[in-house]
Amino acid sequence: MMTTEIKHAAGTTQIPEVIESAVALEYSFVDALVALDVNVTGVADDGDSANLIDPIRNQVGDYVSAGERLNPDFDAIKKAEPQLIIADQDRHKDMYDDLTQIAPTILVKSFDANYNENLDAFRIIGKAVSKEDKAQEVMKQHEDKINDYKDQISLDTDQTTLPIVVTNDGVVAHSVKTYVGSFLENLGFKPALTKEVVENSSEYMGADYLELDYKQLSEVNPERLFIMVEDENSDEVKALQNSEAWSHVDAVEKARAHFVNRETWAKFRGLVASEDIAKEISELNE
Structure with a gap:
């Protein structure tokens, strides 16, 4: 099986070149996987699928609830049969070794990340699922959308x-x-x-x-x-x-x-x- 070496907060991890199932332990990771057309089989959704915002929930479809983001359910993660687990580098660092026993796991920023760090995390995820070109395309579309909305803001931003x-x-x-x-x-x-x-x-x-x-x-x-x-x-x-x-x-x-x-x-x-x-x-x- 061909693999890709990915650098992340916990070091480097060998990940299958083709990812057909992934588990996301933060909502921003669900967002990224959906944008990259990756099948999300498990989500730490705090026990309620309603926590996923509409555009995301509609695109994810059926998935296994992996429990709370702060304290994910390991049995549920196994049930989701992921080829890749994406975890938060702050919230999940102490459980990283246990997660890697289930599937290759990468740690990237979400909870304590600023906007630009979230964009960096998206790039890492894009590389991890072997969709760097797609990630660049999505990022360019995102930048254009944000600039368009920015031009339409009528509120006084100097307040x-x-x-x-x-x-x-x-x-x-x-x-x-x-x-x-x-x-x-x-x-x-x-x-x-x-x-x-x-x-x-x-x-x-x-x-x-x-x-x-x-x-x-x-x-x-x-x-x-x-x-x-x-x-x-x-x-x-x-x-x-x-x-x-x-x-x-x-x-x-x-x-x-x-x-x-x-x-x-x-x-x-x-x-x-x-x-x-x-x-x-x-x-x-x-």
Whole structure:
């Protein structure tokens, strides 16, 4: 059997030249495999296929749920009979050796990757499935789509902008080092988080996401907010909106607080998700 040697975060791995089945342990890897026309037989979907955004879910078709992204189900992965497993270099590094007992496994960035690092991961995956030419073609189409949407954005990108996820007692802010933060900067939006704020805030899950309480959010005082939620009417969102700080945030006072879908914006981190985000922003008006 012909193989390809792939360099990745855990070293080098010999992978079959023709991949007919792959398991993805992060949503962005599903995105990449679908774009490259590779059969995805298993997905760590956190136990619910509804977590896959529509364009991806429709193209994947039937697959084996490999459990949670943080703690994938090894028996389910075996059941999916992969020729290749794509795992996250941060989340799954401690289980790498065990994964390689099932199938050749590569570790690439997703969870703690910025936009450009996600593009780099796509290139590695393209090489791993012996579809480098296809990957280049997809990347060029992606770049053209993003530039087209960028040209259509009517929002004032000079307003200081902060993407956040709402939590029980505050928010998790996405800095410019994160996927969403870096992608918004790529689209021309001015980051609200200064270096000082970043240095004086608590990291979330050991990554470049920052935990801010309501008071800290009001001190950052972004002129524009992208609020990533699963349910606009959730208790967490209501608590934020009922907080004293909320009404004093410039973005709220000026009606520049935009509620967006957390799955698409924060969890997927792939090419299709990026295009959906850019399209959504291009359709927003002040």
